[in-house]
Amino acid sequence: MRIVLLGAPGSGKGTQAKLLVEKYKIPQMSTGDLLRAEVSAGTDLGKRAKAAMDAGQLVTDDVVLGMIQARLAKPDAKSGFILDGFPRNIPQAQSLDAMLARLGQPLQLALLVDVDTDVLLKRLTGRRTCGSCGAIYNIYFSSPKTANKCDKCGAALQHRSDDNEQTVANRLKVYQQQTAPLVNYYKAQGKLRTVRGVGAVSSIFKNVTDIIESQIRPLADVMGKIESAAARQAAKAKAAAVAKAAAAKAAAKVAKAPPAKAKAVAPAAKPKPVAKKAMPKKAAVKKATPKSKPKKAPKPAAKAKKVK
Numbered sequence: 001m002r003i004v005l006l007g008a009p010g011s012g013k014g015t016q017a018k019l020l021v022e023k024y025k026i027p028q029m030s031t032g033d034l035l036r037a038e039v040s041a042g043t044d045l046g047k048r049a050k051a052a053m054d055a056g057q058l059v060t061d062d063v064v065l066g067m068i069q070a071r072l073a074k075p076d077a078k079s080g081f082i083l084d085g086f087p088r089n090i091p092q093a094q095s096l097d098a099m100l101a102r103l104g105q106p107l108q109l110a111l112l113v114d115v116d117t118d119v120l121l122k123r124l125t126g127r128r129t130c131g132s133c134g135a136i137y138n139i140y141f142s143s144p145k146t147a148n149k150c151d152k153c154g155a156a157l158q159h160r161s162d163d164n165e166q167t168v169a170n171r172l173k174v175y176q177q178q179t180a181p182l183v184n185y186y187k188a189q190g191k192l193r194t195v196r197g198v199g200a201v202s203s204i205f206k207n208v209t210d211i212i213e214s215q216i217r218p219l220a221d222v223m224g225k226i227e228s229a230a231a232r233q234a235a236k237a238k239a240a241a242v243a244k245a246a247a248a249k250a251a252a253k254v255a256k257a258p259p260a261k262a263k264a265v266a267p268a269a270k271p272k273p274v275a276k277k278a279m280p281k282k283a284a285v286k287k288a289t290p291k292s293k294p295k296k297a298p299k300p301a302a303k304a305k306k307v308k
């Protein structure tokens with residue numbers, strides 16, 4: 001299954017992506033992970049990406065697409081992938097579609113994890129992290145028992161600077177301007193499905209898998225059946241062709257047999273190989289060669305012995 005996950009920062013799509021990886025055993029491709037892997041492996045793409053980052057520039061779309069394509073070629077991506085964090089805008093989506101079309105692996109589903117903006121704001125701005133043990137809280141949804149104190153270790157909770165309202169509002173604005181239009185892009189392709197990203201993680205995931213099972217699985221199953229039926233037919237045709245060829249060979253040898261028998265009259269030794277050759281043929285093509293014919297073969301040999 002080939003899926004793109006869409007959703008605003010704080011929608012929880014990353015959590016859903018991880019659950020999908022576990023359930024369907026297909027890799028999650030996030031551009032950040034791909035970038036780090038290519039850079040640390042020192043590939044050409046990695047070097048180009050690093051040069052851009054060192055110069056304080058964005059990594060270009062063709063480098064990112066090249067990394068995705070390289071990742072798709074790995075064996076674990078054979079049965080599909082989950083793209084998370086790419087594409088982020090319409091031009092990237094168009095380049096991705098073009099590349100996947102060339103590979104014959106078009107996207108099957110664009111899954112939007114939809115969460116209202118006021119909830120996103122609370123999720124992102126209400127986040128508090130324990131400075132000591134790393135436990136995560138949210139003052140709106142999962143507040144600690146004592147304000148600003150970690151339930152587990154009692155240490156003070158911290159409010160990360162990129163969780164402040166101004167930064168969060170900017171991130172959501174960028175999402176609305178660049179990524180939200182992708183919803184319409186995939187809707188126009190008939191590939192968009194939406195799941196509400198509120199409530200328990202497990203119930204959201206249930207809705208996600210229901211969509212996948214109903215949208216992708218039946219198609220994959222049908223394709224699988226068509227492929228296996230075609231394979232069976234091809235195997236049948238091949239077997240028939242082999243049998244026909246064997247029958248034709250057998251017929252030809254049977255036709256040649258009489259002269260061999262005639263020659264066999266002179267040296268006593270020669271008829272035996274003829275008989276041996278006839279035996280496998282009989283075994284291979286049961287119906288094509290009547291049992292009586294090969295049985296006749298030894299007779300001239302016997303006669304020949306008598307003659308001598």
Ligand SMILES: [Zn+2]
Binds near residue numbers: 132134151152
């Ligand atoms: Zn703690």
